[in-house]
Structures are given as structure tokens and as C-alpha cells.
Amino acid sequence: MNKKSTEFYEARANVAKALAHPSRLLILDALQESEMCVCDLTSLVGADQSTVSKHLAVLKQAGFLETRKEGPMVYYRLMIPCLDSFFSCVEAVILKRRDAGIAACRR
Amino acid sequence: MNKKSTEFYEARANVAKALAHPSRLLILDALQESEMCVCDLTSLVGADQSTVSKHLAVLKQAGFLETRKEGPMVYYRLMIPCLDSFFSCVEAVILKRRDAGIAACRR
DNA sequence: TGGTATCATGGCAATTATGCCATATCGCCA
């Protein structure tokens, strides 16, 4: 049996942490359509520009995004093609909780 | 385009948050084999029993786990069958960051 | 060169997560 190391799970937890914020999920969703500059994403998210910039840094550092400079603007694009299956599993969890929710999550 | 609501992303972020801890990922991994009681998982994780119990509560509340009581023991079992695709996408992100170059998503 | 627009970063306060201890609850058995 392969005993997985602590780093194994820490690395995965770091990836999950990058996804653990509504604004970052909104950003990933938007970038599935096409690349966008920070200004576009700032107005989309509706937070301060510095806040959005930090969210983008988190997603880039985690490995989800890459950047492209064009003049004064920075365009972010999605680098992970499997987010669909990722989110469909998340959706399954949400549906599961919604179904069982009233019965199972109340104590 | 259909503008998704804030709750849409908040619900998904809550699911991701449940995955954003190494101990919880270890627990999910272990439960893919078979159901386990809290005492088993406590020794597996190597933390205080109350800590593990709280991790399990997080995973259950998020919709990943269900419980079965047998005498004084509580057995937790995995309720989400798609974690494999979920983690393979996480793995793709990790490889992407490690290479910082070309990495395909294994499906 | 000065001004403006776009992004990134430092710093700070407020919120949230984490982990352990102590303790409560539950099931079982002598």
C-alpha cells in the first residue's frame, strides 16, 4: 500500500484553497469564455482593484492562470482544461447536500 | 449571458472550502476504500479526537459524508462517487505548476 | 517631461479557520 505523504495532501489542499472563494470561482468561470484584463475582472467581481489583483495572484500561484502583457494591461487566461469535470463534481456535492440536507444536516 | 448569482459561487466555494485542508483530504482518500469509525480516522490523521471529529463534521455538512451508528461507534462513509475526476484535475493543476510549462490534464 | 491609465504590493483591521483541552452525550455492560 502506498502511504501518501503529508506533502501530498498539503499540495492538494493548497489547490483547493485557491478555489475556496466565491470571487475566485467567478473569475475562473468568466475566464473559461476568454481571456480578460484585470480591469474587466474588477468590474465583473465588483470589488476593489487591489482585491481582485490579489485574487488573481492566488489563482496564478496555484497554477490555474497565466498572464500576458499588452501595453499597460495584463490579460489573464485559464490554463486548466479540466475545470468542467471539477465543477460538475462540485455540483454533485451540492445536489447531494440539498437532497439529504434537511434530513441529514439537522441535528 | 446568464449572470450567475452570488449564492451560486458561494455554494461552490463552501464545497471547495471543505476540501481545503490536508487532514480532510486524507480522510476522504481513506474513505474511498471503505467506511471507517472516528477512532480509526483519529489514529490515521494523528490529531486530537475532537479535531478529527470537527473535520468530519465539516465534510458531512458539505455533503461529502454520511454516518452510520453501530453501538457506541459512528461510521463515516463517502457519498460522492466523482472524487476521482475531482482529484485528477487537482493533480493536473499541481503538475502544471510544477512544470510551469506543458502539462496535459489526465482524464 | 508631465499626466493618466493599468496593475501590483505593503499595511492594517476585521473576520474566519484551526487545534487542543475540558466536558457533555450516548451506548453498553457488569
Add this chain to the structure above:
DNA sequence: TGGCGATATGGCATAATTGCCATGATACCA
């Protein structure tokens, strides 16, 4: 009934996250 083992919960201290403000850095243009 009393006691023990298995879990859950409250409380608290510490750490991490979040969001905004202020500011720095860069590109472009008049």
C-alpha cells in the same frame, strides 16, 4: 445504577484569510 469507551461540543488562543486604503511600478501619450 455505575462506570467505561466512543463521539460531539463549547471555549479559547493562535494562525490564516479577506478587503480596503495608500502607494509603488510600468506603459503610453500629449
